Amino acid sequence: MKKLAFKITEEEVEQYAVVSGDxxxxxxxxxxxxxxxxxxxxxxxxxxxxxxxxLVSNEILTVQEWVCQHE
Amino acid sequence: xxxxxxxxxxxxxxVQPFVQLIGEQNSIYQSPKGAKDDDSEPIPLxxxxxxxxxxxxxxxxxxxxxxxxxxxxxxxxxxxxxxxxYRAIVEVTNPFQRQKLTFIKQTLYLYHNNGQLCFEGVSDxxxxxxx
Numbered sequence: 001m002k003k004l005a006f007k008i009t010e011e012e013v014e015q016y017a018v019v020s021g022d023x024x025x026x027x028x029x030x031x032x033x034x035x036x037x038x039x040x041x042x043x044x045x046x047x048x049x050x051x052x053x054x055l056v057s058n059e060i061l062t063v064q065e066w067v068c069q070h071e
Numbered sequence: 072x073x074x075x076x077x078x079x080x081x082x083x084x085x086v087q088p089f090v091q092l093i094g095e096q097n098s099i100y101q102s103p104k105g106a107k108d109d110d111s112e113p114i115p116l117x118x119x120x121x122x123x124x125x126x127x128x129x130x131x132x133x134x135x136x137x138x139x140x141x142x143x144x145x146x147x148x149x150x151x152x153x154x155x156x157y158r159a160i161v162e163v164t165n166p167f168q169r170q171k172l173t174f175i176k177q178t179l180y181l182y183h184n185n186g187q188l189c190f191e192g193v194s195d196x197x198x199x200x201x202x
Binding site for chain 1: 088089092093094095096097099115117118119122123125126136137138139140142143144145146147148150
């Protein structure tokens with residue numbers, strides 16, 4: 001099995017908020033995240049999925065193959 | 072509850088910042104030449120890009136904070152492309168209340184202009200309220 005690793009930085013989360021328009025404070029404000037029971041700010045789910053799918057597409061799939069479903 | 076239909080076009084100016092942000096190096100997303108070299112049709116959208124359609128939709132539904140995604144599922148029925156016009160609709164189903172929180176299922180549908188369903192993005196959300 002091939003291991004794939006990736007990292008998401010705080011700066012990338014902030015940039016994704018700008019690019020996507022998703023400014024939900026649980027992604028950007030630690031106090032708002034704490035209030036909802038999270039110990040830190042939460043990465044956007046779609047940003048995580050985008051990073052994972054980039055790795056899968058480039059490291060595992062061929063050019064003709066594409067991911068048709070993810071969750 | 073459904074929104075009205077919106078016309079959505081993912082332009083190069085929308086796609087490039089996203090592609091750069093996720094560190095995508097594949098030339099298929101960079102230029103028509105890159106896409107052609109890879110034996111593809113015009114420039115395809117990165118797989119998670121369709122969910123970005125939300126930023127252009129003005130729904131009459133107001134989701135109140137806190138807004139927390141429980142689960143998210145994306146189904147691509149057709150490959151989607153840059154600079155192609157799509158129709159977007161958002162539907163909210165299965166609302167229920169538990170204690171002070173509202174639970175809903177929110178689905179983004181993207182259709183090609185020929186009526187074919189291209190994309191479904193299903194989000195299970197917990198909200199402070201829905202008005």
